[in-house]
Amino acid sequence: MTAATVRVARAWVAERLALPAGEEPRRGWYAEQVVAAHETIAAFAAGHGWVGRVRPFFHRVEVFADQGPLWARLRPVFGLPDDAPLPTPSLAGALEQGVLMVVTPEVYAGTRPRYGAAPGAYARLLAHEMAHRLHIAVLDGDEERMGPAWFFEGFAVVASGDLVGLEVATADDFWCHVRADGEGAYAHYAAALRLVSAHVPLPELVVRAGDAGFEEWLAERLALLRAP
Numbered sequence: 756m757t758a759a760t761v762r763v764a765r766a767w768v769a770e771r772l773a774l775p776a777g778e779e780p781r782r783g784w785y786a787e788q789v790v791a792a793h794e795t796i797a798a799f800a801a802g803h804g805w806v807g808r809v810r811p812f813f814h815r816v817e818v819f820a821d822q823g824p825l826w827a828r829l830r831p832v833f834g835l836p837d838d839a840p841l842p843t844p845s846l847a848g849a850l851e852q853g854v855l856m857v858v859t860p861e862v863y864a865g866t867r868p869r870y871g872a873a874p875g876a877y878a879r880l881l882a883h884e885m886a887h888r889l890h891i892a893v894l895d896g897d898e899e900r901m902g903p904a905w906f907f908e909g910f911a912v913v914a915s916g917d918l919v920g921l922e923v924a925t926a927d928d929f930w931c932h933v934r935a936d937g938e939g940a941y942a943h944y945a946a947a948l949r950l951v952s953a954h955v956p957l958p959e960l961v962v963r964a965g966d967a968g969f970e971e972w973l974a975e976r977l978a979l980l981r982a983p
Contacts, residue, residue, distance in 0.1 A: 764790045768816060775820035778859065789816055789855070792881035792915070796889055799914045803957050805893055812888040813855040822846050822866065825858055845938070847871075850884040857881060869939060870918060879917040886914035893961055902964025905933045909944035910961070913952070922946035926977045933970075951976065 769786040778785070793811065800809045819825040825848075826841050832851045845866045848857035857863075863880055864872035871880075890910050894900045901907040912918050921939075924932045924946040935943035952960060955976060963969050 761790060764793070771815050773815065773817045775818060775824075775859070778818060778820075785816070785818060788878045789881055791878040792885055795878065795882040795916055796885045796914060799886070799916075800889055805889065805958075808889060808892040810892070812853070812885055812892075813850055814853045816855045816857070819856065819858050819862075821862060822858060825849075825856055828856055848880055848884045850888055855881065855884060857884070870921070870942075876917075879915045882915035883911045883917060886911035889914065890961070893958075894965070897965070900965025902961075902969060903933075905935075905940075905944040905947060906960075906964045906969075908941055909948035910957075912941050912945035913948050918942040918945050924950040926950070929977055 765783070765786040768789045769782055772782055772785055774782060774785070797806075797809050800806055817828065819828070822841060826846060827837075829835075829849055829851065830837065830839055832849075846858075847863045847866055848855070850856070857880065858866070860871075860877040863877060870876060887907065887910075890901055890907060891898050901910075918941060921942040922932060922945070924943075929947055929950060932943040932947040948960075951973060963972060966972070
Protein backbone atom coordinates (compact mmCIF):
# COMPACT_ATOMS: atom_id res chain seq x y z
CA MET A 756 0.00 0.00 0.00
CA THR A 757 1.12 3.54 -0.67
CA ALA A 758 1.06 6.06 2.17
CA ALA A 759 -2.06 7.65 0.69
CA THR A 760 -3.81 4.28 0.41
CA VAL A 761 -2.95 3.46 4.01
CA ARG A 762 -4.44 6.76 5.17
CA VAL A 763 -7.65 6.05 3.27
CA ALA A 764 -7.81 2.51 4.66
CA ARG A 765 -7.31 3.71 8.23
CA ALA A 766 -10.03 6.33 7.83
CA TRP A 767 -12.39 3.69 6.42
CA VAL A 768 -11.76 1.41 9.40
CA ALA A 769 -11.96 4.23 11.94
CA GLU A 770 -15.47 5.05 10.74
CA ARG A 771 -16.53 1.45 11.29
CA LEU A 772 -15.09 0.98 14.78
CA ALA A 773 -17.35 0.41 17.77
CA LEU A 774 -15.33 1.00 20.94
CA PRO A 775 -16.06 0.44 24.62
CA ALA A 776 -16.09 3.29 27.13
CA GLY A 777 -12.66 4.79 27.59
CA GLU A 778 -11.18 3.55 24.31
CA GLU A 779 -12.19 6.47 22.10
CA PRO A 780 -8.75 8.17 22.38
CA ARG A 781 -7.25 5.08 20.74
CA ARG A 782 -9.61 4.98 17.74
CA GLY A 783 -6.78 5.88 15.36
CA TRP A 784 -4.50 3.28 16.92
CA TYR A 785 -7.10 0.54 16.53
CA ALA A 786 -7.61 1.50 12.89
CA GLU A 787 -3.85 1.33 12.38
CA GLN A 788 -3.73 -2.19 13.86
CA VAL A 789 -6.56 -3.43 11.66
CA VAL A 790 -4.94 -2.05 8.51
CA ALA A 791 -1.57 -3.54 9.47
CA ALA A 792 -3.24 -6.91 9.99
CA HIS A 793 -4.91 -6.74 6.59
CA GLU A 794 -1.59 -5.86 4.96
CA THR A 795 -0.03 -8.92 6.60
CA ILE A 796 -2.71 -11.19 5.18
CA ALA A 797 -2.52 -9.55 1.76
CA ALA A 798 1.24 -10.11 1.64
CA PHE A 799 0.85 -13.72 2.76
CA ALA A 800 -1.81 -14.34 0.12
CA ALA A 801 0.36 -12.77 -2.58
CA GLY A 802 3.18 -15.12 -1.66
CA HIS A 803 0.99 -18.13 -2.35
CA GLY A 804 -0.88 -17.02 -5.46
CA TRP A 805 -4.08 -16.02 -3.64
CA VAL A 806 -4.16 -12.30 -4.46
CA GLY A 807 -7.63 -12.59 -5.95
CA ARG A 808 -8.94 -14.12 -2.74
CA VAL A 809 -8.12 -11.14 -0.54
CA ARG A 810 -10.85 -8.74 0.46
CA PRO A 811 -11.59 -6.72 3.63
CA PHE A 812 -13.62 -9.70 4.98
CA PHE A 813 -15.43 -7.30 7.35
CA HIS A 814 -17.60 -4.20 7.27
CA ARG A 815 -17.46 -3.41 10.99
CA VAL A 816 -15.01 -3.77 13.88
CA GLU A 817 -16.22 -4.18 17.46
CA VAL A 818 -13.85 -3.93 20.41
CA PHE A 819 -14.84 -5.30 23.82
CA ALA A 820 -13.54 -4.39 27.26
CA ASP A 821 -13.71 -8.00 28.47
CA GLN A 822 -14.28 -11.56 27.31
CA GLY A 823 -17.79 -11.63 28.77
CA PRO A 824 -19.30 -9.04 26.42
CA LEU A 825 -17.43 -10.58 23.49
CA TRP A 826 -18.87 -14.01 24.25
CA ALA A 827 -22.34 -12.53 24.77
CA ARG A 828 -22.02 -11.02 21.29
CA LEU A 829 -20.88 -14.33 19.77
CA ARG A 830 -23.38 -16.71 21.36
CA PRO A 831 -26.33 -15.73 19.14
CA VAL A 832 -24.04 -15.73 16.11
CA PHE A 833 -23.30 -19.40 16.82
CA GLY A 834 -26.88 -20.14 17.83
CA LEU A 835 -25.93 -20.89 21.43
CA PRO A 836 -28.07 -20.37 24.55
CA ASP A 837 -27.38 -17.51 26.94
CA ASP A 838 -25.91 -19.87 29.53
CA ALA A 839 -23.39 -21.47 27.15
CA PRO A 840 -19.99 -21.35 28.89
CA LEU A 841 -16.95 -19.58 27.52
CA PRO A 842 -15.44 -22.02 24.98
CA THR A 843 -11.85 -21.28 25.97
CA PRO A 844 -10.15 -19.20 28.68
CA SER A 845 -8.14 -17.47 25.95
CA LEU A 846 -11.06 -16.26 23.81
CA ALA A 847 -9.86 -13.00 22.27
CA GLY A 848 -11.39 -12.48 18.85
CA ALA A 849 -13.51 -13.71 15.97
CA LEU A 850 -14.56 -12.62 12.50
CA GLU A 851 -18.13 -13.69 11.88
CA GLN A 852 -20.88 -12.42 9.59
CA GLY A 853 -18.64 -9.63 8.35
CA VAL A 854 -17.89 -8.29 11.83
CA LEU A 855 -14.37 -8.37 13.30
CA MET A 856 -14.82 -8.75 17.07
CA VAL A 857 -11.92 -8.49 19.47
CA VAL A 858 -11.03 -7.67 23.08
CA THR A 859 -8.72 -4.79 23.99
CA PRO A 860 -4.96 -5.41 23.82
CA GLU A 861 -4.74 -5.37 27.61
CA VAL A 862 -7.32 -8.14 27.92
CA TYR A 863 -5.61 -10.11 25.18
CA ALA A 864 -2.25 -9.84 26.95
CA GLY A 865 -3.89 -10.95 30.19
CA THR A 866 -5.57 -13.99 28.69
CA ARG A 867 -2.52 -15.10 26.72
CA PRO A 868 0.45 -13.85 28.73
CA ARG A 869 2.87 -16.20 26.98
CA TYR A 870 2.74 -14.18 23.79
CA GLY A 871 -0.16 -11.72 23.93
CA ALA A 872 2.04 -8.97 25.35
CA ALA A 873 4.79 -9.30 22.73
CA PRO A 874 5.40 -6.37 20.35
CA GLY A 875 2.98 -6.55 17.43
CA ALA A 876 0.86 -9.25 19.09
CA TYR A 877 -2.41 -7.36 18.72
CA ALA A 878 -2.10 -6.86 14.98
CA ARG A 879 -1.21 -10.54 14.66
CA LEU A 880 -4.35 -11.44 16.62
CA LEU A 881 -6.44 -9.47 14.13
CA ALA A 882 -4.55 -11.03 11.22
CA HIS A 883 -5.23 -14.49 12.66
CA GLU A 884 -8.98 -13.92 12.43
CA MET A 885 -8.67 -12.53 8.91
CA ALA A 886 -6.55 -15.55 7.95
CA HIS A 887 -9.43 -17.90 8.70
CA ARG A 888 -11.54 -15.92 6.22
CA LEU A 889 -8.76 -16.05 3.63
CA HIS A 890 -8.56 -19.82 4.12
CA ILE A 891 -12.31 -20.13 3.49
CA ALA A 892 -12.10 -17.83 0.47
CA VAL A 893 -9.34 -20.00 -1.03
CA LEU A 894 -11.73 -22.94 -0.65
CA ASP A 895 -14.50 -21.03 -2.44
CA GLY A 896 -16.44 -20.66 0.80
CA ASP A 897 -16.45 -24.36 1.74
CA GLU A 898 -15.62 -24.29 5.47
CA GLU A 899 -16.03 -28.07 5.65
CA ARG A 900 -12.81 -28.46 3.67
CA MET A 901 -10.57 -26.51 6.05
CA GLY A 902 -9.20 -29.75 7.42
CA PRO A 903 -8.48 -30.80 11.02
CA ALA A 904 -8.32 -28.15 13.73
CA TRP A 905 -4.54 -28.27 13.96
CA PHE A 906 -4.32 -27.48 10.24
CA PHE A 907 -6.71 -24.54 10.04
CA GLU A 908 -5.45 -23.03 13.27
CA GLY A 909 -1.87 -23.60 12.19
CA PHE A 910 -2.70 -21.92 8.89
CA ALA A 911 -4.03 -18.84 10.69
CA VAL A 912 -0.98 -18.65 12.95
CA VAL A 913 1.44 -18.97 10.04
CA ALA A 914 -0.49 -16.49 7.89
CA SER A 915 -0.45 -13.92 10.69
CA GLY A 916 3.29 -14.37 11.23
CA ASP A 917 2.71 -15.32 14.86
CA LEU A 918 4.55 -17.64 17.25
CA VAL A 919 7.64 -17.94 15.07
CA GLY A 920 10.23 -20.19 16.66
CA LEU A 921 8.33 -20.91 19.88
CA GLU A 922 8.09 -24.55 18.82
CA VAL A 923 10.05 -26.33 16.10
CA ALA A 924 8.80 -29.62 14.68
CA THR A 925 10.76 -32.45 13.10
CA ALA A 926 9.46 -35.39 11.10
CA ASP A 927 10.00 -37.59 14.16
CA ASP A 928 7.93 -35.50 16.59
CA PHE A 929 5.43 -34.10 14.08
CA TRP A 930 2.43 -35.98 15.45
CA CYS A 931 3.16 -34.83 19.00
CA HIS A 932 2.82 -31.25 17.77
CA VAL A 933 -0.35 -32.07 15.85
CA ARG A 934 -1.96 -33.67 18.91
CA ALA A 935 -1.02 -30.87 21.31
CA ASP A 936 -3.83 -29.48 23.44
CA GLY A 937 -4.47 -26.65 25.88
CA GLU A 938 -2.34 -23.55 26.44
CA GLY A 939 0.34 -23.17 23.81
CA ALA A 940 -1.20 -25.67 21.38
CA TYR A 941 -1.35 -23.15 18.53
CA ALA A 942 2.44 -22.80 18.57
CA HIS A 943 2.69 -26.57 18.09
CA TYR A 944 0.17 -26.52 15.24
CA ALA A 945 2.11 -23.75 13.53
CA ALA A 946 5.38 -25.66 13.97
CA ALA A 947 3.82 -28.72 12.35
CA LEU A 948 2.49 -26.71 9.43
CA ARG A 949 5.77 -24.86 8.94
CA LEU A 950 7.55 -28.20 8.72
CA VAL A 951 5.33 -29.77 6.09
CA SER A 952 4.89 -26.57 4.07
CA ALA A 953 8.68 -26.39 3.73
CA HIS A 954 8.41 -29.58 1.66
CA VAL A 955 4.89 -29.46 0.22
CA PRO A 956 3.52 -26.19 -1.25
CA LEU A 957 0.93 -24.70 1.07
CA PRO A 958 -1.68 -24.34 -1.71
CA GLU A 959 -1.47 -28.10 -2.23
CA LEU A 960 -1.86 -28.72 1.50
CA VAL A 961 -4.90 -26.44 1.62
CA VAL A 962 -6.56 -28.35 -1.23
CA ARG A 963 -5.81 -31.75 0.34
CA ALA A 964 -6.61 -30.89 3.96
CA GLY A 965 -10.32 -31.54 3.54
CA ASP A 966 -9.77 -35.06 2.19
CA ALA A 967 -10.66 -37.99 4.43
CA GLY A 968 -7.16 -39.45 4.02
CA PHE A 969 -5.25 -36.20 4.55
CA GLU A 970 -3.31 -37.27 7.64
CA GLU A 971 -2.48 -40.66 6.13
CA TRP A 972 -1.13 -38.86 3.06
CA LEU A 973 0.91 -36.60 5.32
CA ALA A 974 2.31 -39.62 7.15
CA GLU A 975 3.62 -40.95 3.85
CA ARG A 976 5.26 -37.63 3.05
CA LEU A 977 6.86 -37.49 6.50
CA ALA A 978 8.21 -41.00 6.02
CA LEU A 979 10.02 -39.74 2.93
CA LEU A 980 11.57 -36.93 4.99
CA ARG A 981 12.95 -39.49 7.45
CA ALA A 982 14.45 -41.64 4.70
CA PRO A 983 18.26 -41.53 4.54
